[in-house]
Amino acid sequence: MRIGVDVGGTNTDAVLIDGLRIIATNKQPTTPDVSSGVSAAIRAVLEEGNVAPGAITAVMIGTTHFTNALVEANRLDRVAIMRLASPSGEALPPFTGWPAPLAKQICGQIFLLPGGYEFDGREISAFDEERVREAARRCGESGIDSIAVSSAFAPINSAMEERAAQAIRAEHPGASISLSHTIGRLGLIERENGVILNAALAGLARHVVASLERALSDLKLAAPLFISQNDGTLISAQDAARYPVMTIGSGPTNSMRGAAFLTGINDAIVMDVGGTTCDIGVLSKGFPRESSISVDIGGVRTNFRMPDILALGLGGGTRIHLDPELYMADLLAETDLRIGPDSVGYRILQDAFLFGGRTLTASDIAVAAGRTRFGDPARIPPLSATVQTAIWRRIQAMFADGIDRMKTAKGEVPIIAVGGGHFLIDDDLPGATQVLRPAHASVANAVGAAIAQIGAQLEQIVDYDSVPRHAALERMREAVSARVAANGGLRESIQIVDMEEVFLSYLPGRSAQVRMKAVGDLAEPSSPAAGTVIAGARHAH
Template identity: 70%
Template sequence: MRIGVDVGGTNTDAVLIAGGRVVASTKQPTSADVSSGVTAAIGAILSQAGVSATNVSAVMIGTTHFTNALVERDRLDRVGIIRLASPSGEALPPMTGWPPALVDRIAGATFLLPGGYEVDGREISALDEAAVRAAARDCREQGITSIAVSCAFAPINAAMEEWAAAIIADAHPDAQASLSHNVGRLGLIERENGTILNAALATLAQHVMASLERALSTLGIAAPLYISQNDGTLISAAEAARYPVLTIGSGPTNSMRGAAFLTGVDNGIVMDVGGTTCDIGVLAGGYPRESSIAVDIGGVRTNLRMPDILAIGLGGGTRIHLGDSDDGVTIGPDSVGFRLTEDACLFGGSTLTTSDVAVAAGKASFGDPALIPALAPSLSAAILTRMADMLADGIDRMKTQSGDVTIIAVGGGHFLIDDDVKGAAHVVRPDHAAVANAVGAAIAQVGAQADRIIDYDAEPRAAALEEMRETLLARVVAAGATRETAEIVDMDEVFLSYLPGRSAQLRMKAVGSLADADSATAAPRTEARHVH
């Protein structure tokens, strides 16, 4: 049996999956201390299913704590930054273009040192071991324990970053080094930005992982703990403590993976409606389509492997403003969020929300409809039309080709999506749609990715592809997957005309099911309702 948990800003969702079916689910308030909310959610589903904690084989958790910390500029470490790219890599200093408030919060010491590679793997200049050692000692004297190391074209050759990490460990044993080749893609500035953010989260990540492990210990669960990543795959809790930035986009990703599992639909558009926003993403082969552009996190440009998500300001708690526009209606973007059960009219509050309008129109049934103020039929119709237009526009913006597409509606506010929303060939509403995010965490697989520049004149294409394939499959198996389930699920090959010879950028992704939980991902999905 597997447990999936998604820790959101408002609710902590949890599901128990056995034999490929969701046998228990719950929503519990998210707690400030992390562990008590997770403990309550997991305890509730174990009680609901009448299952002993000893029967749990694995626990998978997705969390928004790291995203919130960056957005709120809270609980962040000061960071020492070592860039190995001099002399050519000094034009733009680290943290250029960052929000001033974030720079003030985490900037420690910066060191621009010799090192780095050209795109074809040749050295820009040799690494200066003495300079790296001096930088580490400087950080130690300043009390800086989080260090970000970036090197030009490190994803092609990580040797200098690994060497620098060994020097730092010797000169400053209390420091934790974040290495850029483990964080981002090609592109020094964006990759370095992500690495600095990762280093800033170091202490918080250790605290969060320890809290989650305490929660499992309190419940008597001895099963291994995994954390869901941005790309829909899993890493160990220990790895997540070292690289928390890899989990920042796990919420929307979990919802999309859960939607695919619950419906059996591998290609379509997922619309996850929460209390504040509707997150829209594209499923391709059962996995979220990755963003091909720089991703903004807390005002910082990064090139992390993140899902391509469009968030629109329409959720179950979105406020309806009357008289604020030419036609008398403005929807959002503000929301009552977790205060829905206190502030919304149908719960006795005084704020008109989308949930009030939906319940009054018969699109959903909860709260007390008698408490909703009467709206003129024309005004109610205008609000519903505006909501439908916002959703249809979101679908249109995410499509890559003409024609209607399959829509999977999930999230607690999925009732806002009409069955005949414009752009939908048909709408699929699965059972357990409200906890699709926790389902996505529960069924996630171990994954690994690689990004290389290869000269096919020096290394035959077939040999290069096979070498990368075997390396990735070995990494997936080492992370806990069975060799029989490990497979390559995505490959991207782009020939580079600006390099001599037949050079190409090769990206590859592999996944595999956990050794003790194959049946959960291989078994039939739960039955879904298809609305045409």
């Protein structure tokens, strides 16, 4: 048996799964400290399922801790950045293009050092170990413990970053070191931005993982803890503490994986409507479509793995901005009405009219229009049919526009509506062949966490003149599969789910940039039933 948990801005959802059966589900308001809400949700599903903690073989959690920390610029470490690319890599210094307040908070020291490689593998300049050691000593003297290291073309050759890490540890043993080749792709600035963000989250990541582990211990859960990644796969809690940026897009990906599991549909658009936002993503072969361009995180351009998601400021707690004097109007001008993007969030139980508050929300409109039933409809102020219709049409127009922005071809597409606010999506939504609402749609995010697999991705530039194409690809398959197995994947279940091959005309010979992704079931030798969850989920897709 497994427990999946997903922490959203408004709700914390949990599910208990045994094989292909969902035994229990629970939805709790997200708490300011997050971990207490997680504990409450897990305790609730254990009680509902009448299951002892010892029967649980694994716990999977997707959390918004790190996303919120970046958006709010809160609880971030000061970071020293060592860039190995001088002299040619000094034109754009680190933190170029960052929002000034965020850069000021994070930037500790900057060291532009010799090193790095050209695109064809030649050294830009020789690695200077003594200068790296001197930089590490200065970090220690300044009290900076989070250090980010980036080297030009490190994804092709990571040797200099690894040597830098060894030198830093020798001079500053207490340092937390983030290396760019473990975080991002080719592209120095975006990859460097990603590793800086990772280093800034290092202290918080250790605290979050420790608090989640304590919460599980308090619940008498001895099962291993896994954290959802941006690509819909899992990493261990220890790896999440080292690579927190790899988890910040886990919420939407969990929902998409859960939607695929619950419907058996591999290719569709998934609309996950929560209390604060609607995340729209594309399912391709059962996994979220990854963004092929730089992704903006808190105003910072990055290029690590992230789902291609469009986030609309529209959810169950979204504020409807309309003068109360117009609630019974027979006619509304375009400028009289504004929807969102602000939301009452997890305070919906206090602020929405449905629950005795004084704020008109999207949920109030849906209940007043008879689209769903919860709360106390009698508390909603009288609204004219004109007002209700105008608000509802505006909401549907926002959803339809979002679908159009995510489609890559003309025509209508199937829509899978999930999330606690999926009732906001009309069955006749423009652009949809059909709107599917699977059972347990409101907790699809937690389902996605529970059925997630172990994954790994490998990116290399390969010269097919020196190594035959089939041999090079087979070598990559073996390497990426070995990574999945090392991370806890069941060897016989590992499969390649995505491969991208781009030939590089600017390199001599037949060179190509190849990216390969593999996934495998979580190895759980003590519980055959738990293994059935993942194997069955994969075949169902």
